[in-house]
């Protein structure tokens with residue numbers, strides 16, 4: 001799978017060296033998989049000139065976790081090589097990256113999970129990460145995905161975030177939404193829905 005991805009980047013005019021920042025909302029396999037690539041049997045950073053931003057809490061949690069062989073494998077091939085190369089910056093859950101980009105703590109899916117707030121030219125958007133996996137959780141915030149580390153905390157986070165986003169001009173960009181990827185949160189009875 002490395003080939004098509006890197007070919008896409010190259011054809012879009014983005015040599016790997018041109019990427020200066022990589023942000024991991026959390027450290028699940030599908031959110032760190034492109035951090036590295038396999039070259040001659042060794043996992044190396046895909047973007048050799050980038051700073052890789054990872055949550056300090058998130059990193060420490062999975063580093064110290066015992067009994068999750070799947071996560072140990074993910075850290076070994078997609079996170080440890082970044083740290084070993086000196087490219088990892090461990091940041092807080094409310095870290096401000098630049099004037100336009102900042103992190104929003106959305107804990108529960110994982111212990112250090114963040115979403116990404118974008119403010120640009122008077123408009124605002126939020127990239128969810130995985131605090132919501134599917135728009136059905138906008139109507140039923142109490143529904144957790146099996147990947148949520150702490151389902152109750154994840155539920156509280158969805159209620160808080162949906163309440164904050166509701167009926168506001170914030171484009172919500174779902175990381176895993178199929179069909180319409182983005183829309184606005186609007187009130188719908190006791191809960192909410194995604195207006196696209």
Ligand SMILES: [Zn+2]
Pocket residue numbers: 026028031109130147
């Ligand atoms: Zn996840």
